[in-house]
Amino acid sequence: MPSEKAFVFSVLLITNTKLMNTEALKNSLRDSVVTRWAMLFTVGFVLAANYYFYDALSPLKSTLTRELGFDSTDFGLFVSVYSVPNVFLLMAVFGGVILDKLGIRRTGFMFIAFMALGALLTAYGASDMYRNEGLGYAFMSSFMPGYSPELKMMLLGRFLFGLGAETSIVVISKIIVKWFKGKELALAFGVKLGLARTGSMLALMLSPRLINSEAGWTVATWFAAFFVTTALLVFLIYMMFDLKLDKQVEKSTLESKSDPFKFSDLGKLITNRSFIFVTLLCLTFYSAVFPFFAFSADFFKNKFGLTEIQSGDIAAMMPLGTMLFTPIFGFFVDKYGKAASLMIYGSLILTIVHLTFAFTTVTPYVMMVVLGLAFSLVPAAMWPSVAKMIDEKRIGSAYGFMFSVQNLGLWAFPILAGMILDGTNPVGTESLDYTYTMIMFSGLGIVGFIFALLLKREDKVSGYGLELPSNSK
Numbered sequence: 001m002p003s004e005k006a007f008v009f010s011v012l013l014i015t016n017t018k019l020m021n022t023e024a025l026k027n028s029l030r031d032s033v034v035t036r037w038a039m040l041f042t043v044g045f046v047l048a049a050n051y052y053f054y055d056a057l058s059p060l061k062s063t064l065t066r067e068l069g070f071d072s073t074d075f076g077l078f079v080s081v082y083s084v085p086n087v088f089l090l091m092a093v094f095g096g097v098i099l100d101k102l103g104i105r106r107t108g109f110m111f112i113a114f115m116a117l118g119a120l121l122t123a124y125g126a127s128d129m130y131r132n133e134g135l136g137y138a139f140m141s142s143f144m145p146g147y148s149p150e151l152k153m154m155l156l157g158r159f160l161f162g163l164g165a166e167t168s169i170v171v172i173s174k175i176i177v178k179w180f181k182g183k184e185l186a187l188a189f190g191v192k193l194g195l196a197r198t199g200s201m202l203a204l205m206l207s208p209r210l211i212n213s214e215a216g217w218t219v220a221t222w223f224a225a226f227f228v229t230t231a232l233l234v235f236l237i238y239m240m241f242d243l244k245l246d247k248q249v250e251k252s253t254l255e256s257k258s259d260p261f262k263f264s265d266l267g268k269l270i271t272n273r274s275f276i277f278v279t280l281l282c283l284t285f286y287s288a289v290f291p292f293f294a295f296s297a298d299f300f301k302n303k304f305g306l307t308e309i310q311s312g313d314i315a316a317m318m319p320l321g322t323m324l325f326t327p328i329f330g331f332f333v334d335k336y337g338k339a340a341s342l343m344i345y346g347s348l349i350l351t352i353v354h355l356t357f358a359f360t361t362v363t364p365y366v367m368m369v370v371l372g373l374a375f376s377l378v379p380a381a382m383w384p385s386v387a388k389m390i391d392e393k394r395i396g397s398a399y400g401f402m403f404s405v406q407n408l409g410l411w412a413f414p415i416l417a418g419m420i421l422d423g424t425n426p427v428g429t430e431s432l433d434y435t436y437t438m439i440m441f442s443g444l445g446i447v448g449f450i451f452a453l454l455l456k457r458e459d460k461v462s463g464y465g466l467e468l469p470s471n472s473k
C-alpha cells in the first residue's frame with residue numbers, strides 16, 4: 001500500500017538523519033581533546049590579561065602615594081570603581097543577557113575592546129604625557145577639585161575596564177560550558193581559574209620590578225595596558241574556531257538558537273533558593289578575597305616592614321597556590337562531587353586565615369598559600385555548580401547576575417577598607433595598622449560560611465546534585 005510505504009520510508013529517513021546527526025556531533029571540534037583544550041588556553045590568555053590588569057597597581061599603593069598623592073581612600077576608590085558599571089548600571093547582568101542574545105563572538109569582542117580601551121586610558125592617566133597638560137588634562141582639572149586630574153582619568157579608565165572585564169569573564173565562562181559540558185567541565189573551570197590567577201601572580205611579581213625601569217615607574221601601567229590590548233587580538237583567533245564549531249553543530253543537530261531573553265527568566269533565577277545561596281556566598285566570599293588581595297602587598301609591607309618587591313612576592317603566593325590547587329579540586333569535583341562541602345571548607349579556612357592575619361604574626365608566606373587553598377576550594381566548586389542549577393541557555397544571564405551581586409562587594413569593601421585604614425591611622429603614621437580592616441574581612445568569611453551551610457542543606461531539597469560527580473547530572 002502506498003501510504004504504508006510512505007510511512008516506512010519516513011521512519012527510515014528520520015532514523016538515518018538521526019544517525020548522521022549523532023555521527024556529525026561526535027566529530028565536531030569540541031570532541032577533539034586537543035582542540036577544546038587549545039580553546040581553553042586561548043581564552044585563558046584573555047583572562048590572564050584581565051586579571052593582570054586588575055591587580056597590576058595593587059603592589060604600587062605607596063608608589064601611587066609618592067608619585068600621584070593618593071591616600072588609602074583614593075586607592076580604595078580606584079580599586080572599587082571597576083565594579084561601578086556592574087553594580088549600578090547592572091552591566092554584568094545586561095552583558096549576560098546580551099551574550100545570550102548576540103552570542104559569544106560579538107559580545108566577547110565588544111567587551112574585550114572596552115577592557116582594552118579602559119586599560120589604555122588608565123595608563124594614560126598616570127603617564128607623564130597626560131600630566132604635562134596632555135589631552136583631557138585641562139578638562140579633568142575643571143571639576144571636583146578635591147580629586148586630582150590623574151585620579152579622575154584613571155578612574156574613568158578603570159570604570160571602562162570594569163565594564164568590559166566582568167562581561168568578558170561571563171563570556172569566557174559560557175565558552176567553557178559550550179566546549180566542556182558533559183565532559184571534564186569542573187576540571188576545565190579549574191584550569192581556567194588557574195590561568196586567570198597566573199595573571200594576578202605575574203602582576204604582583206612584575207609590577208614592583210617594572211617601576212624601577214629606566215623609563216620610569218609608569219612602564220608598569222603601560223605594560224599592563226598592552227597585555228590587555230594583545231588579549232583582544234588573541235580573542236580574534238578564538239572567534240574563528242567558535243564560528244567553525246557553530247557551523248558544525250548547526251548542520252548536525254538542527255539545534256534551535258537560544259530562546260529570546262525574557263525578564264521572567266530573571267524572576268526564575270531569584271526564586272531559586274540554591275541559586276540565591278550560591279550568589280550570596282559568591283558576594284561574601286569574594287568580598288573577603290579580592291579587596292583584601294588589592295591591599296595585601298601594602299599590608300605585608302606595613303605589618304612586617306618589607307620592601308615593595310618582597311611584599312608583592314608574598315602576595316603572589318596566593319595565586320600561585322590557586323594555580324596548583326584549583327585544577328586539582330576541579331578534577332575532584334568532576335570525579336567525586338562534594339561541591340557543597342568543599343565550599344563550606346573553603347569559607348572556614350578563609351575566615352581562619354584572616355583572623356590569623358589580624359591577631360598574630362605567623363609568617364605570611366605560609367598563610368598566603370593556605371589562603372590559596374581556600375581560594376581554590378570555593379571557586380572550583382562554585383562555578384560548575386551553577387551549571388547544574390541553571391539551563392545552559394540561561395547560563396550567561398545567571399553568571400551575569402551573580403557577577404553583578406558580587407561586584408556590590410568588590411565595590412563597597414575596597415572603599416571601606418581604605419576608609420577604615422585612614423580612620424584608624426592618624427595622618428603621617430609611619431606604618432599603617434591593618435587590624436580593624438582584617439576584622440572586617442574575617443566577618444565576611446563567617447557570613448560566607450553560613451551561606452555555604454545553607455546551600456548544602458538546600459541541595460538536599462532541590463536535588464541539583466551538587467554533592468554528586470559532574471557526569472551524573
Ligand SMILES: NCCCC[C@H](N)C(=O)NCC(=O)O
Pocket residue numbers: 050051054166169193196286290379403406
Ligand atoms: N579580576 C578580579 C575580579 C573578577 C571577578 C569575577 N567576577 C569572578 O568572580 N571571577 C571568578 C574567580 O574566581 O576569579
